[in-house]
Amino acid sequence: MTLELSKKEIKPDSMPIVFQELATIAQTLGIHYLWIDSVCIVQDDDDDWREEAAKMANIYEHASIVIAASCAPNPGTPILGKRSTPAPRAKSLATLGSRKVFMARKGLTCGIHANTNSKPKDPLDQRGWALQEKELARRWFSYSAAETQWRCRTLQTCECCTVPSSSQAFLWDSARPIQELHDRWHVIVQEYTSRKLTQPTDKFPALIGVANKFRELTQATYLAGLWKENIVNDLAWKRGSDSQFYPPPLSLAPSFSWASISGMVSYQPTRSSYSGTRTYHAQLIGSSASTAQGGSFAIANRESKIILRGCIIDGTLSTSDAFNPSAYYLEVQSKKCISGVYFGPDKELSGCEFTVDTILEVQDDTNEEDSKNGSVKRLEPGHNSDLVGAFTAKPVKLLALDTFVTDDTVYENFLILGRDRRQGSSYHRIGLGTGKSCKLDSYEGLVDSTYLFLWTLKEKIYQTAGLKDVSTEDICIL
Numbered sequence: 280m281t282l283e284l285s286k287k288e289i290k291p292d293s294m295p296i297v298f299q300e301l302a303t304i305a306q307t308l309g310i311h312y313l314w315i316d317s318v319c320i321v322q323d324d325d326d327d328w329r330e331e332a333a334k335m336a337n338i339y340e341h342a343s344i345v346i347a348a349s350c351a352p353n354p355g356t357p358i359l360g361k362r363s364t365p366a367p368r369a370k371s372l373a374t375l376g377s378r379k380v381f382m383a384r385k386g387l388t389c390g391i392h393a394n395t396n397s398k399p400k401d402p403l404d405q406r407g408w409a410l411q412e413k414e415l416a417r418r419w420f421s422y423s424a425a426e427t428q429w430r431c432r433t434l435q436t437c438e439c440c441t442v443p444s445s446s447q448a449f450l451w452d453s454a455r456p457i458q459e460l461h462d463r464w465h466v467i468v469q470e471y472t473s474r475k476l477t478q479p480t481d482k483f484p485a486l487i488g489v490a491n492k493f494r495e496l497t498q499a500t501y502l503a504g505l506w507k508e509n510i511v512n513d514l515a516w517k518r519g520s521d522s523q524f525y526p527p528p529l530s531l532a533p534s535f536s537w538a539s540i541s542g543m544v545s546y547q548p549t550r551s552s553y554s555g556t557r558t559y560h561a562q563l564i565g566s567s568a569s570t571a572q573g574g575s576f577a578i579a580n581r582e583s584k585i586i587l588r589g590c591i592i593d594g595t596l597s598t599s600d601a602f603n604p605s606a607y608y609l610e611v612q613s614k615k616c617i618s619g620v621y622f623g624p625d626k627e628l629s630g631c632e633f634t635v636d637t638i639l640e641v642q643d644d645t646n647e648e649d650s651k652n653g654s655v656k657r658l659e660p661g662h663n664s665d666l667v668g669a670f671t672a673k674p675v676k677l678l679a680l681d682t683f684v685t686d687d688t689v690y691e692n693f694l695i696l697g698r699d700r701r702q703g704s705s706y707h708r709i710g711l712g713t714g715k716s717c718k719l720d721s722y723e724g725l726v727d728s729t730y731l732f733l734w735t736l737k738e739k740i741y742q743t744a745g746l747k748d749v750s751t752e753d754i755c756i757l
Contacts, residue, residue, distance in 0.1 A: 282321060289318075295354030301346055303359075314338055317354075336415055336488025345416035347409070349390060349401035350424040358422040390423035391435050407474040407481065411488040414450055414467065450492045460497055461509040465546035468504070468516070473543040479529050482538050502566055503536040503583045510563045510585070511680050512549050515692045517634045517711045519543035524604050526637045526660050533583045534657065534708040535756045540636050548692050548713050555685040560731060561589030561678060564753065584705070584757050590679040590731050591752045595672040596655055596695070596709075598639065602667070607635050609695070609712065610672070611735045630734040633695065633712030640667045642700045654698040656707055674698070676706065678754055679731050689716040691734060696754065705755040 291299055298315060305313045316335070321327040339345055348358045389401045401423050403409045413419055413430070421428040426438035432451040436443035449455065449463040471486055483504070490501055499506040505513035514535060518524075522542030532538035565586035592611065600606040609622045609631065622631040638658040655673045658664060680692040695710035714734030731749050 294318075296357045297348050297351050297354045300357060300359050301348065304346060308344070310343055314342070332484060336411065336491060339412050339415040339488065340417065340492070342416065344418040344420055345412055347403055347413065347419065347421040349403040349421045351422075352402040362425060387423075387425055387439060389425060390421050390428045391430060391437060405474055407471060407476040408485045410467070410471050410474060411486060414448070414489050415492060417451075450489065450496060453496055457497060458509075460493070461499075461506065461512065462549075462551040464493060464506070464509075465513075465516075465549065465551065468537060468544065469546060472519075472537060479527060479531065482531050502585065503532050504538045505536060507563060507566065510587075511559050511561050512551075514694060515548045515680055515711065516544045516546055517548055518604075518636050519545050524602070524637060525664075526658050528660055530660050533585075533757055534636075535585055536583075539708075548690075548711060550683055550690060553683070553685055555683050558682045558684075559680070560682065561587045561680050564588045565755075584755055586753055586755045587678065588751065588753050591750050591754070592677050592679075592732050592735075594675050594677050594695075596635075596639070596675045596697075597669075597671040597673070599669050601638055601640065601658075601669060602664075604635060607633075607639070607710075609633055609675075611677070611732070630716065631712055631714045633710055635695070635710040636708065638664065638667060639670075639697075639709055641670050641673060642697070654700065655709060656697050656699075657709060675709070676754070677712070677732070682731070687717065689733065690714070691716075691731065693732075694756075696756065699757060702755075702757070705757050707757055 291302065294302075298318065301315070302313055305311075316331075320331045348354075350356075350362075351358050388399070390404065393400055393404060401421075403421075416430075417432060419430045421430075423437075428437040429435060430446055430448060432448050433446055434443040435446050449460060455463075467489060476482060476485060486504075490504075493499070493506075494501055497506075497508070499508045501507075502510065502513075516537045518540055519542060522540070522544070525541060527539070527541045530539075537544040563585060567582075567584050594609055594611045597608045597610070598606050599608075611622075622633065636657060639655045640658050640662075642654050642656050653673055654675065655670065658667055676696045676698075678694040678696060680694060683690045683692070691714040693712050693714065694708055695712055696706040697709045699705040699707055714732065716734045
């Protein structure tokens with residue numbers, strides 16, 4: 280069907296079954312206008328897509344209701360009628376003596392019951408673009424695999440729940456504390472990066488509506504998927520354990536952004552749900568990054584950079600197998616540890632956990648005189664992976680982000696940085712680490728910039744723990 284014919288008439292029976300069902304649902308609700316992206320955006324027309332994609336956030340936000348055909352893998356699969364996965368019936372167990380009767384049913388994992396690790400998920404919940412449809416909607420009604428589900432600004436409920444629960448639609452709650460909103464952003468990023476995008480270049484655009492709404496709510500400054508006012512916490516992302524280890528097909532973001540790698544990221548190192556005290560060791564003193572506006576949004580973010588002032592210690596990174604994320608080893612040397620302390624999968628020490636973001640390779644440098652001038656970098660998209668091999672003791676810098684103290688443990692998050700050979704004063708992020716120490720009475724008062732990297736000490740003698748080779752530097756991260 281051509282565009283001109285469609286402007287005159289669209290016969291119902293010419294549309295896929297799901298579209299026909301959605302029209303029936305809208306009419307039943309007394310709604311006279313229905314917006315479907317694949318119908319209202321001219322297919323294979325880049326200009327029309329750019330124009331309409333910029334309006335999508337407003338469409339979802341101001342719609343009377345957003346109806347999600349969550350269980351349909353494609354428009355040809357109906358959502359009305361017999362369910363493919365019927366909701367299990369609640370069972371009543373007989374009263375025994377004075378014991379009370381209770382209701383039980385098998386738990387569901389789809390839709391509002393799902394988390395980032397839930398399997399299986401509804402097909403719609405696996406699509407990156409669909410996340411902002413749900414987060415921006417004032418009223419969201421989903422046809423999930425086993426039941427129908429509802430969410431609005433104040434509550435969410437479903438067929439298997441007897442009592443509605445409070446809504447998780449944080450984008451509408453301006454009364455929440457700012458830090459709680461930023462923590463919720465981390466949850467959104469984790470969920471978003473667990474989903475799939477047909478076009479890799481959509482990585483920023485598919486979240487632009489949520490980003491703009493978050494900025495409107497918090498007045499924060501957007502930095503390539505992170506926020507200037509929460510930058511130290513936002514930098515503490517790590518590659519998810521199930522994420523693809525290969526680099527993304529295209530270079531879409533600076534290395535400090537979660538959008539620079541493939542697959543799901545985790546904000547577990549921030550430990551925002553823990554009870555404790557946090558001290559920050561790094562601060563943003565400069566940046567060059569685009570805001571979430573316009574058609575050049577995704578391209579511009581690739582060239583962004585940040586400058587952090589923080590506490591640095593030198594280390595080296597090695598690997599016996601560049602393609603195995605568990606085969607990397609970190610060595611930290613200090614005046615307290617003359618022989619160095621190694622951390623890796625088969626080492627006895629457990630005081631440090633770290634992940635590298637993707638496959639690493641040795642920086643090309645024909646003028647390299649010794650290993651001290653070398654470094655490592657991420658394998659760039661499109662580069663020949665056959666040339667990547669094992670390497671030993673390549674210099675890296677560890678930049679302390681923050682220290683988080685709970686009742687019994689001290690956690691210290693740090694970035695692992697490799698020097699950029701084209702711009703010797705700049706660095707690329709290549710990983711994230713968390714050093715852990717048991718909290719002793721003698722540790723009190725040592726959580727400041729003078730007493731960092733305590734987890735590198737072989738002997739836990741905190742009274743004399745100040746590492747004198749910790750320096751304060753300004754680091755530019757590309």
